Amino acid sequence: MAKKTGIKIKAADVSVHYGDKQALHNVSLDIEAKTVTAFIGPSGCGKSTFLRCFNRMNDVIPSAKVSGSIQLDGAEINDAALDPVLLRAKVGMVFQKPNPFPKTIFENVAYGPRIHGLVTSRREEQDVVEDSLKKAGLWGEVSDRLHDQATALSGGQQQRLCIARAIAVNPEVLLMDEPCSALDPIATTIIEELISELQKKFTILIVTHSMQQAARVSQKTAYFHLGELVEHGTTVDIFSNPKNDQTEAYISGKIG
Amino acid sequence: MxxxxxxxxxxxxxxxxxxxxxxxxxxxxxxxxxxxxxxxxxxxxxxxxxxxxxxxxYTALQQTQVKIDLEIPIAKLLNDEGQFDEKRLRRYGWGSSIKKSFRTNFPDVTDRMAQRALGELVSANAGFELRQLVEAAGPEATLPTSFWVKTSDDVDMLMKGRMDRNLPEQQRRLSDQQIAWVDALVADGKIRKVFNTTFFTAADSREPESAGILGAVVGSALALMVTVILSLPLAVMAAIYLEYFAKPGKVTDFIEVNINNLAAVPSIVFGLLGLSVFLGFFGLPRSAPLVGGMVLALMTLPTIIIATRASIRAVPTSIRDAALGIGASRMQAALDHVLPLAAPGILTGTIIGLAQALGETAPLIMIGMVAFIVDVPTSVTSPATALPVQIFIWADSAERAFYERSSLAIVVLLLFLIAMNLTAVMLRRKFEKKW
The missing domain is CATH 1.20.5 (Single alpha-helices involved in coiled-coils or other helix-helix interfaces)
Known part of the structure; x- marks a missing residue:
């Protein structure tokens, strides 16, 4: 495991094209280990696109073309020889809309470890499911109905289940794409507390539309505008003393 | 402003x-x-x-029978061990003894031509059916002294009111004299109408009263079985490939256009293909449900591919992303998550494709399933016909009695189609998941 202050991910000169349209322009950014880094910026600024570069989810979109280099612990992830399956086992993802599989709660969490062959017996599977649900702060609510349909849970519970599902394979990095945008304030608070807790074990990248959320959960913030990385630094600096006019305008609510 | x-x-x-x-x-x-x-x-x-x-x-649900008083000398049909003797059974004049007994109803008829006309009132297959009845009863059974045997189809039509008595005699299948005999038998209580079990238990026959649809139903079932086994896995695999693995480009576009075109190709063309490739090149048996099923599978393939692709696309991409996000391979995402959710749509598409195949006649004619088959097929390689082809054959026959049978066969075909479509609806309701 990297040290708390170590650089976990080095992104250099990353550009993304969707067909003829360039969505991301030469972004370079270092991500620290076991830190929460927030990506903020107005809609369509490329922050989600950038996030999807870290586990190569852009591969799924036929028209998307990614260039530049992203190194995870010194290893290039855009290497064509690297199997994205291997990468995604290291870099988990939580999506904007809670998307549990329409199966049981247990099956949702057990699926990842099972397909990667990380568990070999039913006993181990149960251990992993229990532990992951506890880490996601959901165990208390679902321990007596693990075999109910996951889709019957509330939105906030579903999102925590998705987090449990992502951490069940014990990734090193966790990507969160606006994880609270579909949730009510109470569920949001619970997830934010969870993120602070998870930070002890995982390097977390979070895309958010909410400035307050970025301020509450992150230590580092990167501000994007029109596909460019405008400014980045510690969250405290960005919010209290933005160097760039655009950043200031966005943070103070003048644009966005 | x-x-x-x-x-x-x-x-x-x-x-x-x-x-x-x-x-x-x-x-x-x-x-x-x-x-x-x-x-x-x-x-x-x-x-x-x-x-x-x-x-x-609906009239084909009934069959007219005539009462024959006949004592069968069962001892004469047995061998020394007391079992039926094949040779003696064959030698016993079943048909002639029925006719002889039948003539005793009208002792005045002595002229040979008239006797022949009288004999025409009884089914030509009556002797054969009586033999089967006696054999089924066993050598020890005490046989009754009178039997109800089928009348000829002309008498059947007359009794069902499907023969116009007012027509000039030469335009009728029965002469005035024959009609008078039938009326006399009716007055004597020697004519009755019963439920036509033969229609549901026999295969085709030259005599309408002995013809049934079981052979055609079994032939259709066997052919459809082959169709499902071939087309469902092939179509689903093709659809998954096209949706998940094919790189968009000219080749994929070409395949896509051709699949859509294939769905619009007239079915008889598939029949010609089956004739030249399956029968001509591979030398598979003619008239067999195996080949019929293969031809129908070709026809059903595009329907199922299109339905499967549509239902795969209807599964929200968030489910696929979720699977990929935790490191499932494309295949795992497709098989573990997308396919189960797409299954109801695939099933519906398959059943509708099969219902279409069940009603298909033209391609089966090309590969020889239009043959006259008197046995119920027992395997996918035995000669058979199919339900719609049977309807075609009967509708094409001269006898009025076949006409009513073809109508009843259409009703049976429609019932099968309704049953299949209902199954499709019910399966979809049952397996549809909501989230």
Whole structure:
């Protein structure tokens, strides 16, 4: 495991094209280990696109073309020889809309470890499911109905289940794409507390539309505008003393 | 600044909207009327179809029989061990003894021509069926002294009112004399109508009274079985490949266009293909449900591929992303998550494709399933015919009795189709998941 202050991910000169349209322009950014880094910026600024570069989810979109280099612990992830399956086992993802599989709660969490062959017996599977649900702060609510349909849970519970599902394979990095945008304030608070807790074990990248959320959960913030990385630094600096006019305008609510 | 809309006074604005509202409502009413008219039109056709078919066919559910007093000398048919002897069974004149007994009803008829005309009233297969009855009863059974045997199809038609007595004699299948005999038998209580079990337990026959649809139903079932086994896995795999693995480009576009074209190819062309490739090149057996099923599978493939692709696309991409996000391979995402959710749609598409295949006649004619088959097929390679082909054969026959049988066979075919479509609806309801 990297040290708390170590650089976990080095992104250099990353550009993304969707067909003829360039969505991301030469972004370079270092991500620290076991830190929460927030990506903020107005809609369509490329922050989600950038996030999807870290586990190569852009591969799924036929028209998307990614260039530049992203190194995870010194290893290039855009290497064509690297199997994205291997990468995604290291870099988990939580999506904007809670998307549990329409199966049981247990099956949702057990699926990842099972397909990667990380568990070999039913006993181990149960251990992993229990532990992951506890880490996601959901165990208390679902321990007596693990075999109910996951889709019957509330939105906030579903999102925590998705987090449990992502951490069940014990990734090193966790990507969160606006994880609270579909949730009510109470569920949001619970997830934010969870993120602070998870930070002890995982390097977390979070895309958010909410400035307050970025301020509450992150230590580092990167501000994007029109596909460019405008400014980045510690969250405290960005919010209290933005160097760039655009950043200031966005943070103070003048644009966005 | 004010634009055109803002410049209007409140009153004028309201008047304009009101006027346009009237137009809009009138348009809506017109559209509704067209819709209702179209539905009434369609239902009218359906009712006409059903009433015609059922009206023509329901009489085939009954069969006319005539009573024959006959003592069968069972001892003469047994060998020394007390079992039926094949040779003696064959030598016993079943048909002639029935006719002889039947003639005793009219002792005055001595002329040979007249005796022959009298014999025509009994089914030509009556002797054969009587032998089967005796054999089934066993050598120890005490046989009754009178039997009900089938009349010929002409008497059957007369009894069902499907022969016009007022027609000139030479335009009728039965002469005045024959009709008089039948009337005498009716008066004697020697004619009855019973439920026509033969129709549901026999295969085709030259004699309408001995013909049934079981052979065709079994032939259709065997062919459809082959169709499902071949087309469902192939189509689903093709659809998954096209949706998940094929790189968009000219080749994929070409395949896509061709699949859609294939769905529109006339079925007889598939029959020709089956004739030249399966029969001509691979030398597979003629008239076999195996080949019929293969041809129908070719025809059903595009339907299932299109349905499967549509249902795969209907599964939200968030489910696929979720699977990929935790490191499932494309195949795992497809098989573990997308396919189960797409299954109801795939099933529905398959059943509708099969229902279409069940009603298909032309390609089966090309590969020889139009043959006259008197045995119920026992395997996918034994000669067989199919339900719609059987209807075609009967509808093409001269005998009036086959006409009512073809109508009843249509009713049976429609019942199968309704059952399949209902199954499709029920399966979809049952497996559809909501999230």
């Amino acid at each position: 004010s634009n055109v809309v803002q410049k209007l006074g409140a009153k004028k604005r309201a008047a304009i909207i009101e006027a346009s509202l009237k137009k809009r409502h009138a348009k809506e009413r017109r559209l509704r009327a067209y819709g209702v008219a179209a539905i009434i039109f369609a239902i009218g056709f359906l009712v006409t179809l059903l009433s015609t078919v059922i009206g023509n066919g």
